[in-house]
Amino acid sequence: MNLVSHEAWLRFAIFAGALLAVGLWETLAPLRKPTVPRSVRWFSNLALAAIDTGIVRLLIPLGVVGAALFAEERGWGLFRQVDWPAWLVIVLAVVALDFVIWLQHVIFHAVPLLWRLHQVHHADLDFDASTGVRFHPLEMLISLGVKVVAVSALGVPAVAVVIFEILLSTTAMFNHANVRLPGWLDALLRLLVVTPDMHRVHHSVETRETNSNFGFNLPWWDFLFGTYRAQPDAGHEAMTIGLTAFRDPRVCWLHWMLLLPLWRRLGVQAEMAGGDPRLEPAASDASEKRCVLDASSKRR
Ligand SMILES: [Zn+2]
Numbered sequence: 219m220n221l222v223s224h225e226a227w228l229r230f231a232i233f234a235g236a237l238l239a240v241g242l243w244e245t246l247a248p249l250r251k252p253t254v255p256r257s258v259r260w261f262s263n264l265a266l267a268a269i270d271t272g273i274v275r276l277l278i279p280l281g282v283v284g285a286a287l288f289a290e291e292r293g294w295g296l297f298r299q300v301d302w303p304a305w306l307v308i309v310l311a312v313v314a315l316d317f318v319i320w321l322q323h324v325i326f327h328a329v330p331l332l333w334r335l336h337q338v339h340h341a342d343l344d345f346d347a348s349t350g351v352r353f354h355p356l357e358m359l360i361s362l363g364v365k366v367v368a369v370s371a372l373g374v375p376a377v378a379v380v381i382f383e384i385l386l387s388t389t390a391m392f393n394h395a396n397v398r399l400p401g402w403l404d405a406l407l408r409l410l411v412v413t414p415d416m417h418r419v420h421h422s423v424e425t426r427e428t429n430s431n432f433g434f435n436l437p438w439w440d441f442l443f444g445t446y447r448a449q450p451d452a453g454h455e456a457m458t459i460g461l462t463a464f465r466d467p468r469v470c471w472l473h474w475m476l477l478l479p480l481w482r483r484l485g486v487q488a489e490m491a492g493g494d495p496r497l498e499p500a501a502s503d504a505s506e507k508r509c510v511l512d513a514s515s516k517r518r
């Protein structure tokens with residue numbers, strides 16, 4: 219199989235199937251009532267995903283798979299220095315890429331400028347499958363760059379890249395689902411994969427909860443590095459989803475999502491909740507607080 223020419227269609231077909239299946243599941247058995255009409259959010263979130271895909275394909279047509287093949291031709295990367303069975307290299311490469319993406323997610327929360335971009339994902343006022351594709355194009359491009367570097371340095375085989383990308387987009391649909399699994403099943407599954415209840419904690423307005431459960435795919439990194447939080451304090455149905463700074467329903471409109479990293483300059487009043495400063499996006503937080511001061515001084 220020509221991996222590069224089939225990869226995009228294979229990924230799209232599996233993504234569309236997962237989105238349809240989870241969307242149907244949420245429609246039949248939703249956990250939480252929507253705060254914003256579902257049609258508005260789904261249109262905006264999916265349109266943002268289409269823009270992301272268009273930009274990425276335009277700038278790097280062959281994507282991360284292309285980078286993997288390029289590195290393979292030149293014999294680059296750690297995994298090419300060892301003589302391990304192909305299946306073992308594929309498994310280890312997928313796990314290693316998952317760790318890279320986990321670490322990238324932690325950094326996006328910790329570095330104020332990156333947090334501004336990642337806020338677009340967190341500002342969604344509801345949590346469902348469409349939230350799983352809600353990322354600012356600049357965050358997608360930075361993530362692409364990180365993956366290209368990681369794949370080249372590690373010498374990840376192209377087939378492992380395809381497996382990882384498919385896993386990542388499918389689990390993103392699953393772990394953002396507005397559904398609840400039976401307690402025993404959730405407890406069992408979250409030993410292996412991030413469940414909707416586990417990732418919902420990460421979308422809480424409470425800063426200490428936002429700065430936990432960074433995993434998208436494997437839950438192990440949060441267990442290992444002490445960033446795991448089992449449940450939200452307020453419970454899954456009563457907890458508030460989103461960011462304290464952005465409660466205006468406009469955060470669910472496409473053009474506002476694209477402009478959201480610049481909202482301070484647009485003079486939108488914002489407040490941030492206090493919380494655990496360990497991973498708190500300090501400068502962004504401070505800038506939002508400055509915005510409140512600006513707004514109140516104008517009133518005086
Ligand atoms: Zn996050």
Ligand SMILES: [Zn+2]
Pocket residue numbers: 339349350394417420421
């Ligand atoms: Zn998320």
